[in-house]
Amino acid sequence: MRYAETGYNLEIDLTRGSIERVATDPRDTELYLGGLGTNAKILWDRVPPEVEPFSPENLLIFSAGLLCGTPATGCNRTIVSTISPQTLLMAFSMMGGFWAPELKYAGYDKVIFRGKSPELVYLWINNDTVELRNASHLRGKGAGETAELIRQELKEPKAQVAAIGLAGENRVYFASIEQGRSSASRGGIGAVMGDKGLKAIAVRGTKDINIARPAEFMELCNEVLEYIKFRNANPIEGVMPILAGLGSPQEMAVHDEKWHTENFMWGNSRLRRKDFWNQEVAEKWTETLEKMRTRLISCYNCPMKCGATISVPGLPTYMMKCFSKLTYTMAAMADLEFGLHIAQRATEYGVDGFSTPQVMAFALELYENGILTDTDLPGLPAGNEERFHWLLDRIVRREGVGDLLANGTYWAAKQIGKGAEAYAHNNIKKHEQLPLKLSMLNPIYFLMYATGEKINITQIEGQFPQAPFATREEREKFVKDWFQVPDEKFKQYLLDWEPRGEKSIPFYPTVPMCCDIVDWQERMHYIDDALGMCAGLSSFPLKPPYHIHNYPKFISAGAGIEMDEEKLTLAARRYRTLVRAINIRRGMRRKDEKPPENHWKKRFPELEKELLDTYYAFKGWNNDGVPTQDSLRGLGLDYVAEDFLKRGILTDAVEAASAEAPKGPAAN
Amino acid sequence: MGEKKRKKIKTIKVDVDKCNGCRACEVACSAFHAAPKYSSNNPARSRIRVIREPLKDIYVPVYAGEHARAECMGRDKYTIDGKEYDECSFCRASCPSRDLFKEPDSGLPLKCDMCESDPELKQPLCVQWCITDALVYEEREEEVEEAAAGEELDTGLEALADKYGLDKIMEAVARMAVAKKG
């Protein structure tokens, strides 16, 4: 018997309309766990670098994590993987909500799509009955609207539906896949879904998920619940409120937005408004949120309530979480009421809440600077807020200039020319970043931004405090019950870290310490993404209930795979390296691994070089960021080494010097 | 008629305003009732079901009550605070009119047993797992008439008879009796 996982994937060929149920190899689970790990293995095996994002050969994989569907609190992530039309690299966006557990109860770990459907369809998975159904009547419908219509026509209110909106249908490079209160939105995976002619996947399952060692597993779950209660009652002192607790940042619950509004950038990630937050704003925004927010809501099997239902007068109710609360508001230099209003429309259209506002602010900046003119924007309204709505409508329809903007700031700038590239200033690997511009280089963040292949900082950072505590006493207090650290040395790093002086950024933590810290943070995110755990209970917050010490036990007792910290670390490194290998094969190299030029005012080129050199070596990558033969073979990834040798990415010489990376077919 | 007797009344207080729709209660209940205990989990087997329609702000955890052999003569439909609930929303019966509170494979009725077990749990598991306090457990003593024995057996048999026909059940019982003797 298979435990925690079902042992079956669905293989759907959309071109032929065929559906197969395929047993998976339990050895792959041992090596790559599940979720992101096994997704990476499939993409490596079946999607060679010649395959373009919008080719029928590109795969779109919806995977539940290894422990989704078990009673492990907060383990509900769907990991969607494909090749991104925006970055041309592997995209692996996650969504919470209710979809992944339902897929497990239906009897499957993954749904793997290939080909392209000649007409718009949706997939209906009802336990053993799986069918592709015509979706032409759903064309152009909003993502949430689509979910409701599908539940009604199937007469199955309990079906969980993941759907795209108009943006996905029109292959907008930052189109999302929406699923009730959650969405998988980074990297334009909604565009790949639209390209495949797939409007939605509805799933309903009523089968069991088995646990290998039940009593032990429940005991672990109970410990986690107890610790969540403890952490809820004991927020971390000395950090800003949204970092003090567990869960995704509690944006739906908090009213005090002083920190975000005064530290994050407004407009096209340009303007810092240091005295923005005052009594009047606070009162107005509080009133707005109180009026429009109906209830705080959770994902499957989680008490944290990070999302909310929002009812804007005159518009259908929708669900929201996290920072999309402010991204539109701040990009448009508007107020919260505007933000919640436009987010309703954006959610139905199905677009990413980080990229979209930035693309629109970028367009208006180009207009103000004469790069886009009235000829490019015929009918652009005079009012600022109206302009955002107007642009959104054009982007999701790819109308006029919207057709360029729909490719994101990087590609749009290239296509517009006339110096537009200087305005696409906030990207890493062609992808829009959080609107942050800071003063002093932070070496830990430098490494995370540069080398993170999730390409979104909130999915890379976590665990280690973002800034040093002011006093030694505070630090001592913090480390006292910091049992989550993989090694005692991390406590010392933190104890010695000072806000000013010799032991402060950028030179402290030292380069080797930064490598340790970044590696730990990354490892936890990668483990979460294979198990299907919400980062909000694990890799993102300080002192989370899941950590490197109890995860091996969860896997052993849950999935029946003998696991310890070492073996788990090795597995995570294995599929993390595989993700890198996929991207390396698509042309990614050191030249691509850099934060936006203006992310920090004070930069230290020599230190940055040393950081990258050291971290690459630490990870077993050569100086160009390519995993070396030795490290590949050490991870059992001999097949990657062979492939790299064959392609000339590595040479048989001890260190491959691949200064000129081979270009991916579309990587121009 | 039974005699007067002190009986422990167990109540789960449900505060729908505090429910966040997470369904942890369903997870816990189905795991608790798996055999062996916790060896599997499947919310479709849970004896508590959360009626959940986020866009209408409807969140109602409902406990499985008695099995109903036939559906009611009519149905009810509530509107509370402007929210319109589906027909029979608050009913606890495992009833032919719907698939709620039935084992997904056999169709046999499910009923909340307050997590009866030996040793006794300090609180029903769904309550323990609802740390947002939408479910709160209370116990008190009351004087009651002693209930007629065998009630539970009747319910179970009735359900089986509905599904398989009384003849089949009697045959099976006869077979089992013979097997036991031999």
Ligand code: SF4
């Ligand atoms: S912590 Fe928040 S985002 Fe994460 S699973 Fe729980 S409710 Fe969902």
Ligand code: SF4
């Ligand atoms: S566990 Fe509590 S909050 Fe969650 S669905 Fe059940 S009753 Fe509601």
Ligand code: SF4
């Ligand atoms: S009290 Fe026990 S049996 Fe009843 S619904 Fe809750 S967990 Fe299930």
